[in-house]
Amino acid sequence: MDNPVLVNVTRGPLVESRHLGALAIVDASGKTVCAIGDVSARVFPRSAIKPLQALPLVESGAADALDYDDAELALACASHNGEAVHANAARVMLIKAGLAEEDLECGPQWPLRMEDAAELIKADETPCQLHNNCSGKHAAFLGLAKVLGAPTKGYTLPEHPVQQEIKSVMEQLTGDTLTSGVCGTDGCSIPTYAGPLPGFARAFAVFGTGEGLDPERASAAERLYEACVNEPYMVAGTDRFCTTVMDAFRGRVLVKTGAEGVFCASIPELGYGVALKCDDGSTRAAQVMMATVLEMMLDLNDAEAKMLDSVVNPVVKTRLGVAVGEIRPHAELLAALKSSLS
Amino acid sequence: MDNPVLVNVTRGPLVESRHLGALAIVDASGKTVCAIGDVSARVFPRSAIKPLQALPLVESGAADALDYDDAELALACASHNGEAVHANAARVMLIKAGLAEEDLECGPQWPLRMEDAAELIKADETPCQLHNNCSGKHAAFLGLAKVLGAPTKGYTLPEHPVQQEIKSVMEQLTGDTLTSGVCGTDGCSIPTYAGPLPGFARAFAVFGTGEGLDPERASAAERLYEACVNEPYMVAGTDRFCTTVMDAFRGRVLVKTGAEGVFCASIPELGYGVALKCDDGSTRAAQVMMATVLEMMLDLNDAEAKMLDSVVNPVVKTRLGVAVGEIRPHAELLAALKSSLS
Numbered sequence: 001m002d003n004p005v006l007v008n009v010t011r012g013p014l015v016e017s018r019h020l021g022a023l024a025i026v027d028a029s030g031k032t033v034c035a036i037g038d039v040s041a042r043v044f045p046r047s048a049i050k051p052l053q054a055l056p057l058v059e060s061g062a063a064d065a066l067d068y069d070d071a072e073l074a075l076a077c078a079s080h081n082g083e084a085v086h087a088n089a090a091r092v093m094l095i096k097a098g099l100a101e102e103d104l105e106c107g108p109q110w111p112l113r114m115e116d117a118a119e120l121i122k123a124d125e126t127p128c129q130l131h132n133n134c135s136g137k138h139a140a141f142l143g144l145a146k147v148l149g150a151p152t153k154g155y156t157l158p159e160h161p162v163q164q165e166i167k168s169v170m171e172q173l174t175g176d177t178l179t180s181g182v183c184g185t186d187g188c189s190i191p192t193y194a195g196p197l198p199g200f201a202r203a204f205a206v207f208g209t210g211e212g213l214d215p216e217r218a219s220a221a222e223r224l225y226e227a228c229v230n231e232p233y234m235v236a237g238t239d240r241f242c243t244t245v246m247d248a249f250r251g252r253v254l255v256k257t258g259a260e261g262v263f264c265a266s267i268p269e270l271g272y273g274v275a276l277k278c279d280d281g282s283t284r285a286a287q288v289m290m291a292t293v294l295e296m297m298l299d300l301n302d303a304e305a306k307m308l309d310s311v312v313n314p315v316v317k318t319r320l321g322v323a324v325g326e327i328r329p330h331a332e333l334l335a336a337l338k339s340s341l342s
Numbered sequence: 343m344d345n346p347v348l349v350n351v352t353r354g355p356l357v358e359s360r361h362l363g364a365l366a367i368v369d370a371s372g373k374t375v376c377a378i379g380d381v382s383a384r385v386f387p388r389s390a391i392k393p394l395q396a397l398p399l400v401e402s403g404a405a406d407a408l409d410y411d412d413a414e415l416a417l418a419c420a421s422h423n424g425e426a427v428h429a430n431a432a433r434v435m436l437i438k439a440g441l442a443e444e445d446l447e448c449g450p451q452w453p454l455r456m457e458d459a460a461e462l463i464k465a466d467e468t469p470c471q472l473h474n475n476c477s478g479k480h481a482a483f484l485g486l487a488k489v490l491g492a493p494t495k496g497y498t499l500p501e502h503p504v505q506q507e508i509k510s511v512m513e514q515l516t517g518d519t520l521t522s523g524v525c526g527t528d529g530c531s532i533p534t535y536a537g538p539l540p541g542f543a544r545a546f547a548v549f550g551t552g553e554g555l556d557p558e559r560a561s562a563a564e565r566l567y568e569a570c571v572n573e574p575y576m577v578a579g580t581d582r583f584c585t586t587v588m589d590a591f592r593g594r595v596l597v598k599t600g601a602e603g604v605f606c607a608s609i610p611e612l613g614y615g616v617a618l619k620c621d622d623g624s625t626r627a628a629q630v631m632m633a634t635v636l637e638m639m640l641d642l643n644d645a646e647a648k649m650l651d652s653v654v655n656p657v658v659k660t661r662l663g664v665a666v667g668e669i670r671p672h673a674e675l676l677a678a679l680k681s682s683l684s
Contacts, residue, residue: 012526017623107661184354319449
């Protein structure tokens with residue numbers, strides 16, 4: 001089954017580019033509220049599931065043993081810009097575990113914004129692993145390894161206790177069985193297990209509501225949810241979709257981006273989780289899909305509506321800043337979401 | 343009609359992302375050699391037609407009057423990296439016309455490579471319009487305006503004589519009529535007219551062979567073709583697909599990228615032009631499509647085959663450089679190209 005066009009990019013009077021995708025909205029019992037496209041296909045969730053991957057850190061007691069605060073827990077769930085604040089916070093997380101930058105296995109990465117790259121260049125520095133957008137997650141993995149008494153070296157390998165813990169959590173929350181046959185390697189060297197979108201959507205519904213979880217896991221999920229929505233700058237950074245959306249929604253939703261056009265969300269007040277994938281891997285389209293879901297599913301106050309307006313229909317501009325097109329949800333996406341509401 | 347998947351991106355054992363597209367290979371008479379997908383749909387050619395947009399500069403005598411050399415003509419056809427060599431050459435082109443950076447209307451842009459951005463940052467500079475990837479084309483437009491005795495201000499507007507000249511050339515070469523109803527504005531502020539892929543493919547067949555052109559236009563096309571294939575570094579730059587391919591093919595092909603997943607090529611020895619568009623606007627996929635066309639259509643020597651191998655199947659790597667996937671042509675693309683050869 002082919003997926004439908006969910007997002008169009010226009011230029012002047014015409015559609016210039018189009019993005020196909022699939023999307024699932026599911027409640028914590030596993031009931032599908034909305035399914036668009038082939039939701040049985042397996043999708044690599046990449047960084048979109050970082051909040052779920054942080055559960056073992058909290059429920060094991062490691063987060064408390066290491067004295068991680070809310071900002072650090074948010075960074076453990078982050079795909080951050082590599083701004084100085086992010087890199088420094090990751091360094092502190094490592095210090096709290098008696099470790100250092102050299103223990104990371106995620107590889108170095110330039111900060112995403114030119115302003116932050118320029119700071120390094122002016123100081124005659126090159127980026128280190130702390131600037132990797134996943135450094136908070138990796139620092140948390142290392143902290144968990146320490147508290148578990150597991151070796152820190154090799155913490156990114158599928159057979160390492162940290163990755164085994166995460167796999168077990170993901171299997172419970174998604175209801176899926178994760179084998180080596182669906183395992184790829186993420187850009188930061190950890191395993192990523194592909195699964196159907198409804199499984200990830202259900203996992204985010206469970207994460208946001210705690211339904212069906214034992215008290216320790218439910219409490220860990222609640223703590224991570226609160227950390228992310230209270231510290232949205234640590235989850236992404238300046239001018240980033242996840243930060244902008246969580247900032248405006250003040251606790252109503254958690255959204256998390258992943259590479260190659262994946263996006264997940266928890267909407268606790270509805271009891272729903274959302275998981276979507278843009279077929280071609282485009283973030284610009286995945287963001288418009290997620291913004292459209294939030295706009296259609298939630299009653300919005302003025303501040304929320306105004307913020308969503310700018311991310312549902314981002315403007316395409318010339319290098320002189322003149323608007324010459326837009327990125328916008330396709331009618332099929334709007335119709336499918338509308339019918340799931342009735 | 344939906345376009346087929348032409349390129350897959352894999353991660354570990356699975357396909358992670360897929361790219362749809364359309365493609366036309368046409369000869370100078372307009373005969374279609376190969377058509378994949380909906381080739382009747384209008385596509386914005388963006389920067390892929392820069393070599394054609396430079397024809398009025400040469401055939402008007404302006405290139406000679408301004409004493410532009412081959413490197414400068416190649417820069418007039420370029421989407422360059424904004425390296426120091428590119429910015430300086432654009433500055434010289436403007437000086438030759440008695441103009442300066444302030445006369446450009448393309449807007450400033452950071453150099454594409456971090457190394458080149460770092461040079462500016464270390465010198466405490468910000469990028470100017472000379473670093474815009476289109477600065478050579480814009481310098482050439484300004485030079486043409488000067489020689490035509492037209493105003494230089496407003497040279498980017500559809501009604502300006504320079505843009506009217508280009509529109510007329512494009513109509514002849516594509517056989518299409520270009521109206522305001524198919525006109526959008528490019529990222530560098532000039533008009534871009536959408537047309538069907540076979541028209542652009544035919545235009546590149548005509549450009550590469552001179553067939554059907556009056557002697558002045560044929561000679562201008564030959565001079566621009568030679569300039570691009572002899573100075574491929576000026577057409578793009580370090581580590582760029584267009585430069586790598588033209589460097590290895592030593593005059594056998596001209597390839598030119600455009601924003602939003604467009605690619606065009608001239609293959610004079612076959613008498614063919616190629617035009618393709620990746621539906622979602624991805625350059626990574628458009629490059630694999632173009633590389634696959636060249637690999638399938640041409641008899642290759644060892645150097646050409648080795649170069650193409652690396653661009654037909656680019657490796658997806660972790661931030662530590664470990665190969666974890668690849669970008670590769672879909673079987674449907676290979677089959678369609680194969681059947682067009684038989």
